[in-house]
Each structure stands twice: as structure tokens, then as C-alpha cells.
Amino acid sequence: MRPLPPTLRENRRYLLVKITGEFSEMPPQKEIYHAVHDAAAELFGDVGSAQMHIAVVWSEGEHAVIRCSRGWEQQTIACAAVVTRLCGSSVVFRTVAVSGTVHGAKNHIKSTTWDSGSLPGYQCSGKKVDSLKGNNTQQYLTRDDIFKE
Structure with a gap:
């Protein structure tokens, strides 16, 4: 058949x-x-x-x-x-x-496991989050990456 x-x-x-x-x-x-x-x-x-x-x-x-x-x-x-x-x-x-x-x-599964120090991030003016790498690729940050001191 x-x-x-x-x-x-x-x-x-x-x-x-x-x-x-x-x-x-x-x-x-x-x-x-x-x-x-x-x-x-x-x-x-x-x-x-x-x-x-x-x-x-x-x-x-x-x-x-x-x-x-x-x-x-x-x-x-x-x-x-x-x-x-x-x-x-x-x-x-x-x-x-x-x-x-x-x-x-x-494709909607987002991986949140990174190497240590691969995505250093910081908070700008309390609203935006930027990556220090400066490339335009899609990146996902965790709460720890955002609030680094």
C-alpha cells in the first residue's frame, strides 16, 4: 500500500x-x-x-x-x-x-550551559543588558551574568 x-x-x-x-x-x-x-x-x-x-x-x-x-x-x-x-x-x-x-x-530549546567566563555581562543604566564581546550574535545571559560586581 x-x-x-x-x-x-x-x-x-x-x-x-x-x-x-x-x-x-x-x-x-x-x-x-x-x-x-x-x-x-x-x-x-x-x-x-x-x-x-x-x-x-x-x-x-x-x-x-x-x-x-x-x-x-x-x-x-x-x-x-x-x-x-x-x-x-x-x-x-x-x-x-x-x-x-x-x-x-x-529549535526552541535554549541552552544555558556556558564555559566559565565565556559571556561576561554587565547592566547598563538599569534597563539594558550588554555583552562585553560586542558581536551581534544571539546570546542568553543568566542572572549571575547580569549582576556581576
Whole structure:
């Protein structure tokens, strides 16, 4: 059987979710799926959760990508926000981005690990933050970098 052409396939959206909780190691992808799917069934019933087509397609570290049908993004965000327990521990799901592809969703993960002294920063006039390097590349500063004395 031949695969469907792109024009006949169901459109999907991918939600990048940051998972914050009180556990020693991140739970497996299957547990994340069960938690979100159970929340969807409780909020929207079996018919609503079936129409969402929820799936967890990727998880690594404290991030996961949840797939849903197009048009059900807000409901899926609500389902993720309702989850408070995962593997017996308290947990918070925060939606970082919504994208049309998994790759686009993963691009929204910002790394905050730097070498020591790689980005010295200082606060200018109480409002703007400048880097001492002076290049025009995108940089992310932590609170420690901003308030150096």
C-alpha cells in the first residue's frame, strides 16, 4: 500500500513542553504519554481525547514534544497544564512553543550551559543588558551574568 500524499495527510502540531518536577531521573516517554492522555480523557472525554490524537514523540532531559491534531493545540496545552503528578512525584508541564514540525519545536530549546567566563555581562543604566564581546550574535545571559560586581 502506497503512503498518502502530503495533501491528504492529517495536519499535526507539535508542542515543546518543559517538565519540572521532584524526581531523581526523568520518567520514561511512555509515562509522560499516559499522564497527558489521562488528563485529556478527564477534561474532554473519550471522544475529545480520540480526536486530539495525542502522542509523545520525543523526550530528552527536561523537555518533551507532544503531537496533536491541528486545531486542538489549546486543548492539548490545557491537558498538559492539568497534569500535577507523574510517577508518584509532583510535576509541572510548561508549554514552551508550538510548531508544525518536530525539528521546529526542538529549535526552541535554549541552552544555558556556558564555559566559565565565556559571556561576561554587565547592566547598563538599569534597563539594558550588554555583552562585553560586542558581536551581534544571539546570546542568553543568566542572572549571575547580569549582576556581576
